Amino acid sequence: MPSFARFRRNAATTLACVLPALFLIGASSTLHEARAAEPEWKHASALTGDPKYPPEFEHFGYVNPDAPKGGIVRLSDVGGFDSFNPVLPRGNPAIGLGLIYDSLTESALDELDISAAYGLIAEAVRYPEDFSWVEYRLNPDARWHDGEPITVDDVIWSFEKITEVNPSQKFYYRHVTGAQKVGDRTVRFTFDGPGNRELPHIVGQLLVLPKHWWEGTDKNGNQRSIESGTLEPPLGSGPYRIRNFEPNRFVEYERVPDYWAANHPVRVGTYNFDRIRYDTFRDSTVLLEAFKGDQYDFRAENSAKNWATGYDFPAVKDGRVILEKFPDKASGVMQAFVPNLRREKFSDERVRRALNLAYDFESANKTTFFGQYKRVGSYFAGTELASSGLPEGKELEILESVRDKIPPEVFTEPYENPVNGDPQKLRENLRMALELLQEAGWKLDGRRLVNAAGEQFEIEFLSNDPNSERLVLPYARNLQRLGIKLNLRVIDTPQYINRIRDRDFDMITSLWPQSLSPGNEQLDFWGSEAADQAQSRNYAGIKDEGVDALIRKVIFASDRDELVAATRALDRVLLHHNFVVPQFYLDVDRTARWDRFGHPDNIPEFTHGFPTIWWWDEEKAARVEQKK
Secondary structure (H helix, E strand, O other): OOOOOOOOOOOOHHHHHOOOHHHHHHHHHHHHHHHHHOOOOEOEEOOOOOOOOOOOOOOOOOOOOOOOOOOEEEEEEEOOOOEOOOOOOOOOEOOOHHHHOOEOEEOOOOOOOOOOEEEOOEEEEEOOOOOOEEEEEEOOOOEOOOOOEOOHHHHHHHHHHHHHHOHHHHHHOOOEEEEEEEEOOEEEEEEOOOOOOOHHHHHHOOEOOOHHHHOOEOOOOOEOOOOOOOOOOOOOOOOEEEEEEEOOOEEEEEEOOOOOOOOOOOOOOOOOOOEEEEEEEOOHHHHHHHHHOOOOOEEEOOOHHHHHHOOOOHHHHOOOEEEEEEEOOOOEEEEEEEEOOOOHHHOOHHHHHHHHHOOOHHHHHHHOOOOOOEEOOOOOEOOOOOOOOOOOHHHHHHHHOOHHHOOHHHHOOOOOOOOOOOHHHHHHHHHHHHHHHHHOOOEEEOOEEEOOOOOEOEEEEEEOOHHHHHHHHHHHHHHHOOOOEEEEEEOOHHHHHHHHHOOOOOEEEEEEEEOOOOOOHHHHHHOHHHHOOOOOOOOOOOOOHHHHHHHHHHHOOOOHHHHHHHHHHHHHHHHHOOOOEEOEEOOEEEEEEEOOEEOOOOOOOOOOOOOOOOEEOHHHHHHHHHHO
């Protein structure tokens, strides 16, 4: 395997034969200064600090390098698929497509800085101190599954096509002004300005596609197009390829026997299953019953009711099914009722605060969620990035710099969610909610809350999950006491996706997962420009000058301390605007699995890593079969 040696540039000695000596002295000095100013090639990079693993590391510390290869793991999906094109913004691409592609770099699962990235398709990376560009030098061993080398042209074509056909990706990479070939194996990405520390790492995550395959023809001679959906299994470069499938029923991937990176340090001990299969089920209720019937092997349980009452069946009692919680220390989350701020009725902050006052989390947690959840009180809940108390130190300095653009309460009042949980508290909070609604121009007309035109305040709550009734209907009853009519509408997943993309909704439940190293994705979550982008994750439609300014503080943070302070400042301002009604979260992952698998002794504290670092255990699988 090629080493990650630093790149060395040889002097152009041919000039010495033809140029005057005096000029050569000056040229030599200039070349020396240019070389001295050029950044070094590195095997890896980190957003803050240094990467954990050195240049000649053999494998990540959390894997079993001798993990056996073989077996199958069966997973599940809801909603189905109709395409294998991984970049189109329309249609439903098959789950698991990431298994067939490699990227320029790969992250480790055991680092606080998840932006730390190690070369994969790229064997080395370099960028200047001002982060105004980045160069990746490709690994000469990198190959597509048909044996063709992965080239700089593939990388450039992938970047250009992805940003051309997918508006969301165009927005995400909008600070990348271009990609160009600067050597046989070297590609340079240029940025629109200096100081954005995350851009080199974002580019390293680029999905690299085979230009020659997408511009070629299929077995029937038909021209392929990256701009169209397809059910032809695509050519990839990753550890798996598509083995078999039926649209909207299942897709099965098989391990590539001559995978080019099988012995690469970032791949040793990973992707150990011969086959990975995803079966599609109609809804979450059927999904659980299918698991009980041993139709798939592993599930992450996101229902408190299921976790408390749904696993009382023989396979759990006799040990064939293992229930296990894993700590979640790597991510934060904002999960919330999300009003569409593009609707006039949600434009007033007092209205949105009133909607929060009517949400009785405490009673729901006790009666519906078996006391398993914590209330979300931050856009980075469960991490060190969450704001608390009053701002101080570096965070206060950052907030002072945008004082004229943010709510004054940020400096004087810690954000707190309303607390309900008993009839008296709920009555008090509903009384406060009604006062806020009346201040915002609404009034009670009998049992109806109406505007100046006499129109009742109505909310259509959109969902694709029939089980959402347990969460939404108690909330609707509280709103009804304010004169607000909330109607739950459950639709199928494709229709739901299209309506969210079109911003055709009043309110939804949504969530934004957060890493420990936030950056440019915050523009996609909360940035004003993203509010009008159909494919962005700014579902709420947030447009706020102060939020935009603080996002830039996060992106251009110079070190970890500044990043944490800027993120807390952003969090604090988002909360004080009452853009959403925060719901609940867990700081553990609840999992259930049929006991057929082994895993490393030192699973990373940031993730359970299933199925990436797990493997098929023949002895365990045999015991499961014997007990049936």
